[in-house]
Amino acid sequence: MTRKRLLIAFAAIAVLAVAAAVVVIAARLPHRGSEVAATSTPIPTRSAAPSSEEVAHTVADRFCQPTETKNAWQRSLTPYLTPEAWQLYSAVRPGNVPCAGIHDDRTPVGDQQTSTDQAFQFTASTGGPITVTLHRDTKADPWLASYINAGGQE
Structure with a gap:
């Protein structure tokens, strides 16, 4: 070789x-x-998005917390607010909110029940009715509060 x-x-x-x-x-x-x-444990599946009624009740309940600190109050509300509503309510002090003790007795309000806009009214132990107006751009988007009318205030 x-x-x-x-x-x-x-x-x-x-x-x-x-x-x-x-x-x-x-x-x-x-x-x-x-x-x-x-x-290994199985990967959890994503739960269904909360309904408009559930979001409205959560917003009303978190809004009507006059004894909360301002930071805690805003942190609890922020994930449920539209950017415009966040700007509107970022200056509010929870001690000035005229409601407390939200009941889960939602009532749809007027003609605002569409696939992208809904409104619900709740009663409160203190301060009168609370109306939460919700909005989403498309049916796939989450419901966010665009306005909160507390204690019959305009």
Whole structure:
């Protein structure tokens, strides 16, 4: 054999040896998903979006908390407000809110019951009726409060 063929033969043997080593090592590794699936917890499915009635009650309940600190009050309301409503209510002090103790006795209000706009009125232990107006741009968007009328105030 010539020197060139001898080097090619050694290179081929070396490549085969490396390939065999990779196969042996791979065979000893646990197979993906075989043991993990048996002990892992399933991924939770996303729950349904809250209904307009649920959002309106949550907004009314969180709005009518006159004893809350301003920061806690705003943090609890912010996820449920449109950007315009957030601007409107960011200057409100909870101690000035004329309502407390919302009852879950919602009543739809007037002609504002469409797929993108709805309004509900609730009674409160203190301060009279609370009306929450909700809006969403499309049926796929979440309901957000665009206006809150507390204690019959205009």
